[in-house]
Amino acid sequence: AVIAQAFVGNRNIVADAAADLTAIKERDPSNTEILTPFLYFKGFVALQGQRVAHWLWHHDRLHLARHIQSRISEVFGVDIHPAARMGRSIMLDHGSGLVIGETAVVEDDVSILQNVTLGGTGKDTGDWHPKVRRGALIGAGAKILGNIEIGVGAKVGAGSVVINTVAAYTSVAGIPARQVGKRHFNLPGITMDQTLSEPEYTI
Template sequence: MQGQESNIVFLPVEDAARREVSALWDTLRLEANAAVHRDTALARAMNSAVLMHAGFGHALSHRLAIKLADHDIDRDELLALIHGAYMDRPGLLGAAAADLQAVKDRDPSNAEVLTPFLYFKGFSALQGYRIAHWLWANGRKHLARHIQSRISEAFGIDIHPAAVVGRGVMLDHGSGLVIGETAVVEDEVSILQNVTLGGTGKETGDRHPKVRRGVLIGAGAKILGNIEIGIGAKVGAGSVVVSPVAPYSSVVGVPARTVGRRHTALPGVTMDQSVSEPEYII
């Protein structure tokens, strides 16, 4: 297994993305070594997950293959498949690095990249989706559906392979998250658990929400239909949204209504979950 991984050569990526991935990989290795230094019982785990690998792409491929393998497609087959995706689309690694950095920057319970890389199912599910999306785009739809199904079984997160998801996205906890076929989630969005980006049950074709950059979606929110959630918007926990949401505004309730004053920040980045007039925490 180790010999097989060491023979994989990844294609070059754009300079900025390559630097991003390289810097993150250096940090990941430092944190893994520090974990072993603090607790030697972790030596085998850190070696298998991080330290034995030649780079971030190798380590991430190995991690996903372990988590998503089953009796239909085993670990070695998945490892080769994921390697193939990263060789064909090196930008997938840049997106993964941006996602991992987003978790470190936004999650107050976590101050490193090692923990979400190893244990956070929102991060793992999102990277599995990226592989399924690559398969879907290349016409391998049944295999994409297989990956989608395994992500749902392993993590309790269901993202259709045809959905479009940007970079620097955080799926916090992720449990119960559903993202439909024609949904779009742009860069720097943060989504908490038990959220649905779904259809209304009546339409066909383009029928799912378009979530613009920097949006924050609170736990349990349901956003239904081909509607736009504008850049920098906040959607309150438990809200049911069936109408478009203006940029930099906050909506809460069932059905959702606009509350508070317009803001200017990107709450998906700042994780500011408060609104004023009336006071409300999403």
């Protein structure tokens, strides 16, 4: 009943879920249809639960939103704060170990692999989590910390620790993360191109 109330209260929740399913179908080479992720992919299911929790959070039902967050974390191993702002056409591949903090923003067309953290850097308050812009790709195990921006079409290599803003259409890797290769001009969150050595282009 609570979920149905959220769906009626914000019809974009269902539309966003459909866009997420389409994104998985188009980006995940292990899957060619939408029924399997709808039923079994914990990244997808966890994200839809967060969308409901987000609606509850903004309707002053904070404890119920927290309860949904807690159950998602317990069942799926995915911990997304109810207040985090999630776009559409997002793929949370595998989902296991994913943590997204309260003031984080993940825009449209982003893909995030397992064991990623979008976290803070201590006891900062206010706005203290990363902003991941449209079409970015975050590799497995990456840790992105603080109120920094991962620019449009940026790419973060697996296992990287990112503590500074990443420019648009730039690939970074390492601990701490540094730019690698040349700038690119596509949206790796859609193409799923995880290579870090890019050919040079000019505008």
